[in-house]
Amino acid sequence: MKKIITICLITIFFVLCYKNFCIAEEKCLYVLPEEYNRTEKDLEIVFLNVGQGDCAFVLTPNKQKLLIDAGGSPYWMGEDAWDPGENVVVPYLKSRGVTILDYVIVSHPHGDHFGGMFSVINSFKIKNFVDNGYLNGDPNYADLLKLVDVKEIPYEQLKEGDEFELEPQIKIKTFFPPKKGFLFEGANNSSLVFKICYNKFSILFVGDIELEVEQYLCSKYKNDLQSVVLKVPHHGSRTSSSVRFIKTVKPQVGIICCGKNNMFGHPHNEVISRYNKFKVDIYRTDVDDDIIILSNGEIYTVIVGSDENED
Numbered sequence: 001m002k003k004i005i006t007i008c009l010i011t012i013f014f015v016l017c018y019k020n021f022c023i024a025e026e027k028c029l030y031v032l033p034e035e036y037n038r039t040e041k042d043l044e045i046v047f048l049n050v051g052q053g054d055c056a057f058v059l060t061p062n063k064q065k066l067l068i069d070a071g072g073s074p075y076w077m078g079e080d081a082w083d084p085g086e087n088v089v090v091p092y093l094k095s096r097g098v099t100i101l102d103y104v105i106v107s108h109p110h111g112d113h114f115g116g117m118f119s120v121i122n123s124f125k126i127k128n129f130v131d132n133g134y135l136n137g138d139p140n141y142a143d144l145l146k147l148v149d150v151k152e153i154p155y156e157q158l159k160e161g162d163e164f165e166l167e168p169q170i171k172i173k174t175f176f177p178p179k180k181g182f183l184f185e186g187a188n189n190s191s192l193v194f195k196i197c198y199n200k201f202s203i204l205f206v207g208d209i210e211l212e213v214e215q216y217l218c219s220k221y222k223n224d225l226q227s228v229v230l231k232v233p234h235h236g237s238r239t240s241s242s243v244r245f246i247k248t249v250k251p252q253v254g255i256i257c258c259g260k261n262n263m264f265g266h267p268h269n270e271v272i273s274r275y276n277k278f279k280v281d282i283y284r285t286d287v288d289d290d291i292i293i294l295s296n297g298e299i300y301t302v303i304v305g306s307d308e309n310e311d
């Protein structure tokens with residue numbers, strides 16, 4: 001009996017430790033950029049200004065490099081449309097000395113997320129290509145998968161429940177889409193939702209999820225969704241960022257990726273008001289240009305503007 005109790009206590013201890021790892025019970029404090037001492041062991045996340053689209057470069061403490069989306073134009077604009085992959089993402093990564101990307105992740109198959117990936121894949125060695133497995137997005141997504149195949153890049157899908165340690169202290173937990181299939185209509189609602197955790201710091205990537213997925217996640221995961229930073233869903237569209245979702249994620253900072261004067265009117269004013277109401281600090285690529293987040297796992301800072309881009 002004593003042995004069973006001991007085993008139970010040890011199990012509970014590990015479960016609690018494990019939970020604490022990705023749900024920061026203690027607050028990760030924001031500090032001003034000038035008060036933040038950069039170290040080799042920082043987690044760095046850079047939201048690149050790719051116009052109307054998403055793109056985030058992640059550099060881990062052990063110098064693994066992840067690219068989550070690469071911006072791009074809608075497929076109906078044709079092949080002559082401006083390519084943020086070629087014009088923004090590739091030059092930026094080269095300026096950072098990148099030659100290999102450990103993970104390239106496409107949140108969902110819409111052109112404003114994967115359009116820039118063609119140039120990226122043609123410019124760097126890609127160790128792993130990851131998507132959500134949804135095939136009914138923009139028709140030219142098949143061309144990207146073909147390129148991944150031709151380049152013999154290992155391909156994987158992330159699904160709800162997948163979680164792994166990328167390296168000591170950097171954990172990735174996936175919340176959406178479910179393994180059993182896509183629950184809701186449309187490519188936006190197929191978006192990958194996953195959290196990257198580094199001790200007390202966490203950031204939630206949600207692609208372009210809309211209200212239906214937000215509700216699904218809030219009902220199922222509740223406090224598990226809590227994150228220090230939220231990549232605001234769907235470029236700040238009114239189709240997303242419900243009050244319930246904001247109250248559940250409880251972000252300190254929200255990042256909106258959108259193009260200056262974009263044709264969709266993103267971000268919508270009522271969405272900005274909602275985040276303001278809950279005292280979430282909003283940063284926008286259309287206003288702030290590139291947005292850099294640095295964390296040592298205990299504290300974090302947010303740097304905007306072009307000054308830092310030249311390092």
Ligand SMILES: [Zn+2]
Pocket residue numbers: 053054110112113208234235
């Ligand atoms: Zn989008």
